[in-house]
Amino acid sequence: MERTNKDDTQLHTYHGMRSNVDHRRVSRKLQVLAGHVAPLGEGRDMETSQFSASPTFSLSHKSTLHDWIVRDNREMRRAIFDFLDDPLYRPNYYSSLEGFRELTMQRVVKFVRQGFFSVRDYERDPLKFQAALESLSFCDYSMAIKSGVHFTLCGGTIVKLGTAKHHATFLDKMDTLELPGCFGMTELGHGSNVMGIETTAAYDPGSDTFVIHTPTNDASKFWIGGAGSTAKICAVFAQLTIKGVWQGPHVFVVRLRDDAGNILPGVRIKDNGPKQGLNGVDNGQIWFDHYKVPRDSLLDKYASVDGQGNYSSPIADPQQRFGTMVSGLTTGRMLIAQAAVDACKSGVTIALRYSCTRPQFGQTPIIEYITQQRRIIPALATTYAMHLSMLKCKNIGWKKNGGSNAAKQIHVLSSGLKAAATWHRVRILQECRECCGGMGFLAANKIGPMLNDMNVDVTFEGDNTVMMQQVAKSLIDRSMSGHLDMPVVDYQNLGLGCIGNLLSWRCTCLTRAAAMEMQKSPKQSAYESNMDLIVDLGWASVDAETYTIFSEELASVPHQWKSTMEKLCMLYGLHRVEAGMTTYLEHGALPGQAVPSIRHAINSLCTYFVSSNASVALSLCDAFGIPDHLLQAPIAVDTWHNIGQ
Numbered sequence: 001m002e003r004t005n006k007d008d009t010q011l012h013t014y015h016g017m018r019s020n021v022d023h024r025r026v027s028r029k030l031q032v033l034a035g036h037v038a039p040l041g042e043g044r045d046m047e048t049s050q051f052s053a054s055p056t057f058s059l060s061h062k063s064t065l066h067d068w069i070v071r072d073n074r075e076m077r078r079a080i081f082d083f084l085d086d087p088l089y090r091p092n093y094y095s096s097l098e099g100f101r102e103l104t105m106q107r108v109v110k111f112v113r114q115g116f117f118s119v120r121d122y123e124r125d126p127l128k129f130q131a132a133l134e135s136l137s138f139c140d141y142s143m144a145i146k147s148g149v150h151f152t153l154c155g156g157t158i159v160k161l162g163t164a165k166h167h168a169t170f171l172d173k174m175d176t177l178e179l180p181g182c183f184g185m186t187e188l189g190h191g192s193n194v195m196g197i198e199t200t201a202a203y204d205p206g207s208d209t210f211v212i213h214t215p216t217n218d219a220s221k222f223w224i225g226g227a228g229s230t231a232k233i234c235a236v237f238a239q240l241t242i243k244g245v246w247q248g249p250h251v252f253v254v255r256l257r258d259d260a261g262n263i264l265p266g267v268r269i270k271d272n273g274p275k276q277g278l279n280g281v282d283n284g285q286i287w288f289d290h291y292k293v294p295r296d297s298l299l300d301k302y303a304s305v306d307g308q309g310n311y312s313s314p315i316a317d318p319q320q321r322f323g324t325m326v327s328g329l330t331t332g333r334m335l336i337a338q339a340a341v342d343a344c345k346s347g348v349t350i351a352l353r354y355s356c357t358r359p360q361f362g363q364t365p366i367i368e369y370i371t372q373q374r375r376i377i378p379a380l381a382t383t384y385a386m387h388l389s390m391l392k393c394k395n396i397g398w399k400k401n402g403g404s405n406a407a408k409q410i411h412v413l414s415s416g417l418k419a420a421a422t423w424h425r426v427r428i429l430q431e432c433r434e435c436c437g438g439m440g441f442l443a444a445n446k447i448g449p450m451l452n453d454m455n456v457d458v459t460f461e462g463d464n465t466v467m468m469q470q471v472a473k474s475l476i477d478r479s480m481s482g483h484l485d486m487p488v489v490d491y492q493n494l495g496l497g498c499i500g501n502l503l504s505w506r507c508t509c510l511t512r513a514a515a516m517e518m519q520k521s522p523k524q525s526a527y528e529s530n531m532d533l534i535v536d537l538g539w540a541s542v543d544a545e546t547y548t549i550f551s552e553e554l555a556s557v558p559h560q561w562k563s564t565m566e567k568l569c570m571l572y573g574l575h576r577v578e579a580g581m582t583t584y585l586e587h588g589a590l591p592g593q594a595v596p597s598i599r600h601a602i603n604s605l606c607t608y609f610v611s612s613n614a615s616v617a618l619s620l621c622d623a624f625g626i627p628d629h630l631l632q633a634p635i636a637v638d639t640w641h642n643i644g645q
């Protein structure tokens, strides 16, 4: 990008303005904010926590807040939660690897038999499709992922990239699990760089087949969920060459196993073995040896090959075609992000409930410690913020006929939210685990197993570092073609608006910094040597956007929750300002004195949420609507005094 003198002038003017800021006034304002958020005794304007009255959360409890949070398919979600109260779905932490895989398969089979949704809902009713799969992650992540790979990655790809003949051949049999499916994109040598995969597909006119082949060990499909022992079909990504012309990666649905489950000739599969977690899923490695599949195996909505071996596609550019081939991954990405947010709901609820009943050093419950509040309450605010962003993401994502702009917007938004939600989840679950002391380490209390099972969510469905690059790239590209105004931070009115401006300021500041670096040549090396800045920019963008969404949502909060939600939104915002403090200090956007003031403001907000026996925070957790049989942890659904009895 050409940097203009105007840009320079604006930057200098901005810094000039910053240096004129009356830092003492800023500090005073922040203290006033801290005063405003001190305990207000507002218990009257919100519903009383179910937990404080009784240790169990009744599913019949329909709080207005719950309805505000859960906006679609409430009946079905409740029905699935009720269904999961079956003994088959109770946790068993004593299982062997084989035992857990068997149990996971049984769970998936029984769930699928209920017919809550169909793979066809992937396009027909995407909110229902997603709601059904989301509900599973509250129970067991292995079951959720095993179902997700089958229905979303494999089934969704067939729905999206296939045509009527594929739908007729596969979809009904996928709904009954007669044809369990897997998704073969990643290779041993090619993970994040999908465009670089090496598996080949060549058309053989003599037999009217495609020949799928694994030319090297690096090209073997790796990590393929379900391939280890159960999948009968696989959506395979392979580089298609027709009459010597490379056409880029295309997807073929191929049989791996026959109806009896035997691996077919031309296919070799090896189980990946035990993993850090998620051991109910049988991941495997697949090699194809000049494996002939019918011409109809090519999912041909966007590219087809006729009987004479002529290739045609409405999308001329292989790079663009590739974008279409992988666009189906967005749904999976959203499911992973939502599961991360839902895990935070469980983790925070367990940690908070335990902290309210657990005394240490005298009779004081440990939630009284500011260190405990600091770990749990901003996590609660972050969970709400991310949940609301996911609602927005789904709304944009499922809007019909949104056009290519909507597709781009959803790609960027879902990439950023996936990375932020799963990185938040790692930190939040770890904090929650520690907040429960030794009890957090007991598998029965669920947080530890969630940490292990979900650890992979930062890697699969798009590695987080790579996802944040997608977000930053779109901001840098936009900044290159237009002028960037720095938001004005008006310290005279410190509050919801000012916090929003601070978060937008950080995003704009980092966009400018990154864009300036990109002007250095060669561009690729400038990009690579500033990858850390790029990821920071991704974070700043998600923080600012998530805060904006939260602020906008305040307009529709049920009135009795309005003031509470405003505070929760402020807490989320201040917490993210604190996380990005280095940038504010480096560029002089905030004075050093702001650091303790923001700290005090956050502490005061935390104290507000835990006043009156933490009734506000507990009610916010109750509103998630997680029934005891899915919360599972004895320290959250009963008194810890009863453990071992």
Ligand SMILES: Cc1cc2nc3c(=O)[nH]c(=O)nc-3n(C[C@H](O)[C@H](O)[C@H](O)COP(=O)(O)OP(=O)(O)OC[C@H]3O[C@@H](n4cnc5c(N)ncnc54)[C@H](O)[C@@H]3O)c2cc1C
Pocket: 149, 183, 184, 185, 186, 189, 190, 191, 192, 193, 222, 223, 224, 225, 226, 275, 278, 283, 456, 459, 460, 461, 462, 463, 464, 465, 466, 531
């Ligand atoms: C349990 C599990 C289940 C899976 N299930 C499936 C499945 O069913 N089907 C399927 O196709 N795949 C599946 N995967 C594969 C998954 O999608 C890949 O692991 C993921 O895409 C990352 O690829 P990789 O492991 O090769 O890591 P790499 O891409 O090699 O990344 C390794 C490290 O390098 C960094 N890195 C890579 N590229 C860049 C870059 N450009 N800039 C900066 N840093 C970079 C990453 O941030 C990461 O830290 C699964 C993986 C796991 C672990």
